[in-house]
Amino acid sequence: MIRPLSRISAIFFKELAQLRRDRMTFGMVIMIPLIQLILFGYAINTNIRDIPVAVVDHSQTGISRVLIQMVEATRVVKVTERLTSIEEAETAIKAARVRAAFILPYDLSQRVARSPAANLGTPPSTDEETSRPVAQWIVDGSDTMIAGAIKSLRNMPLSELNRQAPNRSTPTFEVALFFNPEQRTAINIVPGLVGIILTMTMIMFTSAAIVRERERGNMEMLINTPVRPIELMIGKIIPYIFIGLVQTAIILGLGHLLFNVPFGDRILDLFVGTLLFIGASLSLGLVLSTIAQSQLQATQMTVFVLLPSILLSGFMFPYEGMPVIAQYIAEAFPATHFMRMIRGFVLRDAGLVELHRDVLWMCGFFVLGMIVAAFRFKKRLD
């Protein structure tokens, strides 16, 4: 029992000494979470406001000017151009100067008068006349989020035109928003960012771990020592477990300070879950490292694994929106499970028990990864 521990500690202290001298890597450990947290925390926002739009006002009446002000008052759009023809508006959209154009027709006043939205009390004459909208939006629909934001204006009430209080219609459903009632994007992004950054750094660091020994010419000596493959793997990942925990602390701590994201009451669950995810990511990196022939190849493979694991994890796009096959693929990556876990711990006050499926899967991934890596590592040169 002494000898395996002794060999693991030999590898561990060696890795630690090398890591300490690798300024670049050491800097990345701190800088990656720091910069990405600040960048994404402030930059990513799914509540879209002030979309630049053009206005083509054929009507040129008091009503048209009030209507434009009402639309601007929603803060969804911001009028940046006033144009005279629809053709000009289309050109502006093509050139991406604006994302949409607001077209007010010549007969705007009549349309408003007959529109039930304005609620002027004028009895509608025919069905065809009342069903006419008052104005039109031409939208650059390529970005679904922008399109969705402008679509939300579709049923805007017009009663304010008549100096009436807006018609407070009773909604069909009542929606109560748990966990993030203010709908702040950072609440969702910051815990998710822990998963992204850990995936990135953990896989990146370990994918080079074994192949570096080969590339720097240390392999022949190393495999001549009595160290066992599994001891080598364990010794190599321990320093990175600490690094992963430090990174998690940086992200969640700063996330709390800057974006007021809660830690949740499940600190122990959070710790265990993060530890499991770090382990799973490290073992994945080690497997890549036993496949790669050079550090360059290891980096290429890391990128190949990183992109799907980030994009399918549910960090940016909801897991539920993906087709079933993509969901199966997403389930294979530890990041998907961790995304669910950490949002559960931090935001929903869930624990390891509630999320036991993800916990078990992560354990399995870690153990399997270590076995595969150790099995693939041959203490032979042929």
Place this chain on the structure above:
Amino acid sequence: MSSTGGDIVIRAEGLVKSFKGFRAVDGLDLTIERGMIYGFLGPNGSGKTTAMRMLTGLLTPTEGTVEVLGLSVPKDAETLKYKIGYMTQAFSLYGDLTVLENLTFMATIYGLPSKRKKQRIAEVMERYELSDLGDRFAGKMSGGQRQRLALATAVLHEPQLLFLDEPTSAVDPESRRHFWEQLFDLVDGGTSIVVTTHFMDEAERCHKIAIMEAGQKRADGAPKDLMAAMGANVVEIEGPNLREIRRKLLGTEGIITAAQLGARLRVLVREDIADPEAFLKTKDETNGATLIEKVRPNLEDVFVTATGEGRQ
């Protein structure tokens, strides 16, 4: 231990290693006795390193059997690793670790108890003149210093058998001499050593050598015995126009090879020619030579007769 007698440290039979059809080692038989320095002498690509790697269990033999210190290799290679030391051809310790860190790493990985570890590290640092270099990065040291560190780490766990793969190819002659003195000290302490080299003077220091070519053993034995049993006499010729004499002699019946050494031409004459001096003197080709005399053969002559075109 096993059927192998206590005096035999390595026994290999019919050893073959093929790499995609190329036979790097081709039917090698070896018997190496305890307490000696055994050398593999041969040019690059002659299979020395491949043979050594099969003996340490780093490569799996395509054919043949290996028994090292009574253990079957590669089956028991992991047990064997505690009993052997290995110094790789290229420096393979960690350049970004200091001398002390490298030694500590190796001592820990071999599981030396902590008291013994400190003691052994101090011992080898003292013996291999590393005491003042403890904090130096291995990557920043000279060739000679690295070689001493590599030897120090290889013997840290006091192996019975030491494998050295071209240990002196990156060091100056002074360090080389010194290195060999240290090897003899180790042998004196009971260690057996297997070394590969392409230097004749190094091979001559070995107790026994195997001359390797194209993956095969061309000759083996003590350098002195090999020289005695060479199958050729050596005659040196002095005079003008040595290049021309050499050209004429090559291809002549009874002449194995001729090579110029400074102002002399060293000619290997087949052994069945009774009086090689007279034989050469009577030849037209040696006209103008001022001196023709028989000399003592050296290991290079043995090597030349045993390998290449000189092989009969």
